[in-house]
Amino acid sequence: MTGGVDADGEPGEKIRLVYSAYGVVFALETMADLLPYLPSPLVPGGEELPESDASVPAFRFFRAHTETGELIFSVAGGDAADTETAPDVIAAAQLLESRIHRYVAAESEQVVFVHAGVVAWRGKALIVPGSSHSGKSTLIAALTALGATYYSDEYAVFDFDGRVHAFPRQLRLRPDISHRIASHPSRTPGIALVSLPVGWVFGLRYSPDAAWKPKRLTAGQMLLTLLGNTVAVRRQSELTVSFLKRALGSATGLQSERGEAALAAEQIVRMIEELG
């Protein structure tokens, strides 16, 4: 850590930290007093490295002021060339976290990141692939309420052996209340979540008038459902297909329209219990 000024010229303790996650190394430059607003670890499954490598790509998170003098927070670096700003420090921290996660997901060659929600059910991973705003976070919350263990509402992380690793997004609590609230039972940071074999893949599409009509997916259709949500499939298609093929060896795939999350979660649980 070094003394310095932030992007807007305000004095403070400027720091540069280097992290590694899934074989991707990156740096974060920020002010020391902004660090408590970021989750720890910054990337689930990642770690801070002791050395400071000046050559790695850096993300930046600083205060700034608009032309009219309003305080804002700026986020830059990674795969997006632009600088994003937010009027609220929590919102800016979310932007930074998402940006870093996207970067790691796109660059990692050790694992395959699929945009999906994941819970554990009876020792297997239940995966719901889907893009942003598809309602998968809601569905994952509803499944958790029925007893499933939360693994991720952002990415399913597949390793070489086809097992799925947890990628739990942590709550960002305001420092002024974090001393009162340690964690939430369904999203306990740091809890040991072992990697799992894939049990089920649900290709779901939300519709308010949906009728639950699950249809079995073939292995190939299941693989396509995952490929359509895989972050780095264009850059490393062979690796992706081989990892996912291994993962789906004994998985069951189903596809349906779904209605409200709570009802859909009950239908999913009933379905997998019936399938044994």
Next chain:
Amino acid sequence: MKNPVARRNGIFSENLEKEKILYDKVNHRAHSLNESAALVWQNADGNKSVGELSELLNRELGIPADEKVVVLAVKQLGEAGLLEEFSPAEVNPELVSRRQLARNFGLAGASAGLLPFVVSVLAPTPAMAGSAVSKITPGKALHDLTTVTVEADLDPAFYHSRTAQVDLGQATQAFAKGQYPTEETDLNGVINALGLPPL
């Protein structure tokens, strides 16, 4: 119809138990071919006629030896960009309805599944697959709401605090102003799940 020729340049394949996955590195599309579609693609070398391919399907998979089956495969493979040359005009759509063929051959259930079938998906860019929260979106607002309510689960006093109420108010306003229709995002579903009044 000309002898079909499979496109292989820029494509790699992976075999599953009864299907073949093809990934097209040029067009960034992934395809799943069932057994009969895969057999036609594998043997479409420009030397085998449609008739010869239909006999091959009959011999290998027990599908009735009818050229219309191969024409159906050619149509699907061609539309997926998996043939070197494909002219949709050569294919009479009335002759190659999968459903009609199944009916003609008296195939149902798993047997009907033997008829050629190609499913394709566009491989996303990282940005397409990513979770963008740079603007006020339902996803972000939802996270805000969830955060507030999760905190409330653990500390009811906090839920009634000014901080929580401000957060909740902002998140609710974000929903109300969101450019995303609720039918695409199940926002009311989560609000119900969280025990909050509907928007």
